[in-house]
Amino acid sequence: MPFDFDHSNTTESTPHPAPNLLHFIWQVYVKNVDPFIKVLHVPTMSEVIRLSEGGFEKLSPGTRALVFSISLAAVTSLSDADVQNTFGDAKENVVSRFVLGTEKALSQAGILKTTDLCVVQASLIYLEIAGQNYGMRTVWMMSGILVRAAISVGLHRDGATFPNVSYFEAEMRRRLWWHICCFDARISQCYAPETMISNNMLDTREPTNCNDDDLEVNMTKEPTAREGFTDVSFTLMACELRRLCNHILSSRSSLMSSEKKKQAVQHDVLSEIENVRNWTAKKFFGNLETRRELQSSTKSLFNMLLDQLSIIVRDTNIFEKSPPTEERHMTDRSYVRALNHIENMRKWRDEPSMRQWGWVLVNFQQWYALGVVLIHLQTQTWDSACERAWTTVVKTLNEIPPAMMTENPLRESIIGMVTAARQHREEELGRQCCQSESHQIISWMPNIGASISVPEDFCFDSAPDLLAGIFTGEGEIAEQLNIAPIDLVQDPFEGSVYAGRVYSRTNYPSWYLEPTSDFETFEPSFGNLQDLLFCNSLDKGNLGSDK
Structure with missing residues (x-):
């Protein structure tokens, strides 16, 4: 205390x-x-x-x-x-x-x-x-x-x-x-x-x-209530966010049940989210002439918080380790949405006109989106797009105050996902290096606390256009991305795997290095993030039967 x-x-x-x-x-x-x-x-x-x-x-x-x-x-x-x-x-x-x-x-x-x-x-x-x-x-x-x-x-x-x-x-x-x-x-x-x-x-x-x-x-x-944006507008928007969170909590059992029932509830909740988005745009942001910077910042922040809820509602089964082949396109879309969300939050915080309010994001950590990206990276053939996503996630985790990670019920799951993604990355980079003509001897991550780095003579293949596959499925609400989409890294030497240099110099934070009670059993813990954020009150036996 x-x-x-x-x-x-x-x-x-x-x-x-x-x-x-x-x-x-x-x-x-x-x-x-x-x-x-x-x-x-x-x-x-x-x-x-x-x-x-x-x-x-x-x-x-x-x-x-x-x-x-x-x-x-x-x-x-x-x-x-x-x-x-x-x-x-x-x-x-x-x-x-x-x-x-x-x-x-x-x-x-x-x-x-x-x-x-x-x-x-x-x-x-x-x-x-x-x-x-x-x-x-x-x-x-x-x-x-x-x-x-x-x-x-x-x-x-x-x-x-x-x-x-x-x-x-x-x-x-x-x-x-x-x-x-x-x-x-x-x-x-x-x-x-x-x-x-x-x-x-x-x-x-x-x-x-x-x-x-x-x-x-x-x-x-x-x-007398005013029309438009006022000193209290963010509080009123937060009240709507609270109502949406309670709606999602009350719907969590249905969102984890049969596919037909889940889709109906998803459509209902996503419609509610879009209704709130439209309500706030009309009520508070119809005129951006008064306190323009604060209004614009508040609008972007609130829309990103709505996007975060949409990710949770849409991607209830993303933490299944090996989804069926026909569902892979769904996980790809989930990955793009989550990565866009993380990058948008970083852009909001780093924008010079908004830095004075950057402290607010400490209280709105995007755990679920981070988990979606990390799970996706564990199964991908590594390329420049994966490297960009990996660097973004590690930097985001590094910037979280250590106290908020050390005493965090999600810490073990996050460490497990980071470790699995790191190991997959090393294996992929090692495999690609072995296929090269240089046959250089490379030592990847000699210890868990070392810098995450790439050999100086290594360059990735051209990044696939991950955004091209986004579409609106049956019964879904089209997602709205509030800021410009991610600019994926492109290899200027297309077709040549080792023609350029790529650097990624990021370190693991202290909370990652500290021992955990279950450090050797990461594989079974992939569901913890989903359980804690989404359905931690559900009976585990019933949950298994629903699946």
Whole structure:
């Protein structure tokens, strides 16, 4: 547990953010974090930050915890260079200090018995960031405290039902509660078949589609919903994503049953996904003239999250080790969809105009798509397209914070798939080298921690056009790829296998090298990823009979 719940720590002993940096920290939070964690009212919180610059002793324990969590989230969203230039220290050290300060402040604010809305806000912001430091299992466990704290404050009941709750407070409570609901749904995907919060335990209305400027502390009536994109639009889209996830969970047994029944359910769920895509495009993105960069980034991100759900729904049997020949074209299409999704997510994060929001993707890891690609690579004749996919997957896994992999229920399955794909790659490259005229002696991967590399005199065959085979089958909804399709690597020396040079310099991360409890039995674990993400509540015996 990250908290020691030691109330003896004094405020003075807590490493506070420097008062002269609070204005900068707040501006970073408003620009980088607030659009995707919309639980604060910026005009009101700006005044609190101004008071904080005069000393933390003026703040209540709950407000102090909120300022700490804001500081932690803001620093996490910055690049290493920006943190070094601003704080004069490495980002890792600054983040560690703010993590400790936030935990102490939450403990001192009485997180286990709080009725303070600020403490719940601070807890949510903290947990949205804490996965990078502790791993998602710890965050999932701690989310139980967050949900109980929210219920103890009565957030599951709409503020309009309480006569002493103002219109302003009722709207802020709605924002906070529904973000907690979406957070609960997201972090539960790898650990539990059901979310902690069910719809039959709440009557809180979804927040109004409006901007912070439309709300005033002393407002005398309900806010009026705006048309188009607002400060709360991403939260409303996340609510739709949560509803779709619950729909998929409720349909999982049918999606794993007979082919005819599965296709009917697939068509139903995929239609729902496309309906949501069309709804958001019409409701929020009809006009991209106001905050163009944020709107465009949000639209791309949300569509990619819908694509991720589509992959899960379409490819329920992708983890079968050797599909029948007539189903190979289906797995090829699944592979192209998954690889496009991974590359699109990377393009979104690396786009210069979107880098300030790249931290968001840490909370939306594409485990299923990665698994689809790795499974496919284990059976392919290796070429430049396979090498590109392999490099993309390894780089993606390398960039995941180690804590999110070390304590991850999917880790063993991912290691198994990476190992099997790596071994197949080595065998294929070795076979192709033996067929060459050079007959060079090559040592592939002398140990598990070595760099993934290709001989300098090795070049792959021309890449096949993997995208050419995509088509819409009977009863399916045509997929929509949101960004440009993958540019497959092409060999300029067509017909000559060894005429050029190809490099792939990537290293295995630390979580891959650490021992596992079942390191020698990867083969039976190919289904774990599917079980954990898709049908981990199904009875294994029934699952086998359905197949």
